[in-house]
Amino acid sequence: MTALEGPDRSRETTFTQSLARLYPLSREVVPRLALGLASAVVASALALAIPQVLQWIVNGPLFESNDPAGLWWGVGVVLALGLAEAGLLTARRQLVLAPGTKLEAKLRVQLYEHLAELPVAFHDEWGSGQLLSRSMSDIRRFRRWISFGMVMICVNAITIGIGTALMLSSSWVLGTIYAVAAVPVLVVSFRFRRRYRIASRRAQDQAGDLATVVEESVRGIRVLKAFGRGRDALDSFAARADELRETELSKSRSLSTVSMVLTLLPETALAVSLVVGAFLVASGDLTVGAIVAFFATAAIVNGPLGRLGEQFAMSMDAKTAIDRYFEVLDVPNTILDPATPVSPKAASRASRLEFQGVRFRYPDAPADAPDLLDGIDLVVEPGETLALVALTGGGKSTLVQLVPRLYDVTGGRVLIDGIDVRDLERLALRSHVSIAFEEPVLFSASVRENILLGVPDAGDDVLLRALEVAGADFVHALPDGVDTLVGEEGLSLSGGQRQRLALARAIAAEPRVLVLDDPLSALDVRTEALVTERLRATLRETTTIVVAHRPSTVALADRVALLHNGRIAAVGTHAELLASNELYRSVLARQSRAREERWRESDVTSARSAERRPDVSAPSPAGATR
Numbered sequence: 001m002t003a004l005e006g007p008d009r010s011r012e013t014t015f016t017q018s019l020a021r022l023y024p025l026s027r028e029v030v031p032r033l034a035l036g037l038a039s040a041v042v043a044s045a046l047a048l049a050i051p052q053v054l055q056w057i058v059n060g061p062l063f064e065s066n067d068p069a070g071l072w073w074g075v076g077v078v079l080a081l082g083l084a085e086a087g088l089l090t091a092r093r094q095l096v097l098a099p100g101t102k103l104e105a106k107l108r109v110q111l112y113e114h115l116a117e118l119p120v121a122f123h124d125e126w127g128s129g130q131l132l133s134r135s136m137s138d139i140r141r142f143r144r145w146i147s148f149g150m151v152m153i154c155v156n157a158i159t160i161g162i163g164t165a166l167m168l169s170s171s172w173v174l175g176t177i178y179a180v181a182a183v184p185v186l187v188v189s190f191r192f193r194r195r196y197r198i199a200s201r202r203a204q205d206q207a208g209d210l211a212t213v214v215e216e217s218v219r220g221i222r223v224l225k226a227f228g229r230g231r232d233a234l235d236s237f238a239a240r241a242d243e244l245r246e247t248e249l250s251k252s253r254s255l256s257t258v259s260m261v262l263t264l265l266p267e268t269a270l271a272v273s274l275v276v277g278a279f280l281v282a283s284g285d286l287t288v289g290a291i292v293a294f295f296a297t298a299a300i301v302n303g304p305l306g307r308l309g310e311q312f313a314m315s316m317d318a319k320t321a322i323d324r325y326f327e328v329l330d331v332p333n334t335i336l337d338p339a340t341p342v343s344p345k346a347a348s349r350a351s352r353l354e355f356q357g358v359r360f361r362y363p364d365a366p367a368d369a370p371d372l373l374d375g376i377d378l379v380v381e382p383g384e385t386l387a388l389v390a391l392t393g394g395g396k397s398t399l400v401q402l403v404p405r406l407y408d409v410t411g412g413r414v415l416i417d418g419i420d421v422r423d424l425e426r427l428a429l430r431s432h433v434s435i436a437f438e439e440p441v442l443f444s445a446s447v448r449e450n451i452l453l454g455v456p457d458a459g460d461d462v463l464l465r466a467l468e469v470a471g472a473d474f475v476h477a478l479p480d481g482v483d484t485l486v487g488e489e490g491l492s493l494s495g496g497q498r499q500r501l502a503l504a505r506a507i508a509a510e511p512r513v514l515v516l517d518d519p520l521s522a523l524d525v526r527t528e529a530l531v532t533e534r535l536r537a538t539l540r541e542t543t544t545i546v547v548a549h550r551p552s553t554v555a556l557a558d559r560v561a562l563l564h565n566g567r568i569a570a571v572g573t574h575a576e577l578l579a580s581n582e583l584y585r586s587v588l589a590r591q592s593r594a595r596e597e598r599w600r601e602s603d604v605t606s607a608r609s610a611e612r613r614p615d616v617s618a619p620s621p622a623g624a625t626r
């Protein structure tokens, strides 16, 4: 999802509503924040009291009573007020820092938790950069506002309010001149707020899109290099970076315009007040002390007035950030635990898997397209291995992902031992079903942690057996064996090596239903034959559904189901179908041709790319390396 095709933003909320939604999370930090705010307000009240003391000094000890002791008293009070103000400002910083960072961490954890809960369909739709920017920079922006912007805006509003009242009390004529200037200031600020809010939203969305481009380019760096497209990628990135720059510039331009107005108007009002004030003092309608107090207060009020634009901008950025945060948090999780979960049957190791009239369509499928899966009826008996064959794009991967509820059926049912998978708790379901994907993902952790992901408490016997069955003996030759760090921050492995680790991970979980989504596609023929041989015995202990693109994978299976046009067109043994089904023969032949083409393509790029190179670290005969 990009900035332009963003989520529905019609549900605009006010800043107060957004902040109210944060209350449950921030309840704990509110007292400290309030104390910080109180310190800042008292500090600003003390600052405003200084001109009043000055007025007293000028009108009293200095001009009228010529009282040096009174003068020293006055100086002492000013000094004490200044010191107290400085102390309170330091306390404010200390008080708001911890709550701000605490809230930042909580918001991040809450978002991460939600992202982990959301179904795969959500992640299909959203760009990774959008999620990254929302969970990192947006939350940081909001924390800065809570710790600094919010406090300053409250303090400044109070300073401006009290200051104006004091100026009116020093001289209502001069105070009124100053207050009249506030009217255009308010109009300009309001207009600025509206304009800036739109630009702020655009900038943060564009920054998210830019992060997606960086993430995709880094992930696909080998492909870009192999195809010599680095320059094009850079050009496209530069164009997007330029768009963001333009938006940031337009933000800065409107901010500098408003800041200029916010500085100029009060200064003009002061100039007019000075002229009028001089006349009033000359005519005896205003004391010298009062005019000193008026201008000293104006000097204090002018600062916050001039910074009002920046603070509005900061607040708008924080509001955008929190809106973007809630947009993700408000996405409902559609794959939930049932209200009254059914306990899985304490059956033997293998379960019975059944698809009953299963229908499925992706949420973004065109309205006039037929369902991808259009009434699948299929049974895999306990301990049986069933291969799923279809043309490319026929829906094999989609069908198998319905078993662990990575997606939910849009019609029909998937049953495990007669229980609808939607009636099982997700955790229970997923501990019964293991899946090995064609595109294996390894986390930045040791081989051991990656393999035992589903069964973290399992011992070395489980680990070593899984590695052996998956033909991942190469692990023992890695620098630290099973403790070698792999994944993004660790050792780079070939596609075939990663596939075998993913297979070992699925096997280690000792599932009742094993789902293999073409898990040997990156292996060369010899390695595949060895892994297949070892897998055969293990597959007898569990119920397996395997997506197959080639005869060698099909050979693992007891039966084969041919998926065509969203339905099961035929079921039988490989030999039966080969002998009797023309469609099956043609699908297998087309799969083989497609595969050969893929290999040829990968041969061209493999000279330059290690990402998908054929795996040559063939396992030695069973157990030999141990």
Ligand SMILES: Nc1ncnc2c1ncn2[C@@H]1O[C@H](COP(=O)(O)OP(=O)(O)OP(=O)(O)O)[C@@H](O)[C@H]1O
Binding pocket: 124, 362, 363, 364, 365, 372, 390, 391, 392, 393, 394, 395, 396, 397, 398, 399
């Ligand atoms: N997340 C998704 N969102 C929308 N459409 C999708 C999504 N994933 C797959 N599709 C579409 O669904 C169809 C079936 O895809 P699927 O990956 O299930 O097929 P497959 O038979 O496994 O293909 P292959 O043999 O190439 O792996 C394809 O047309 C694909 O474009």
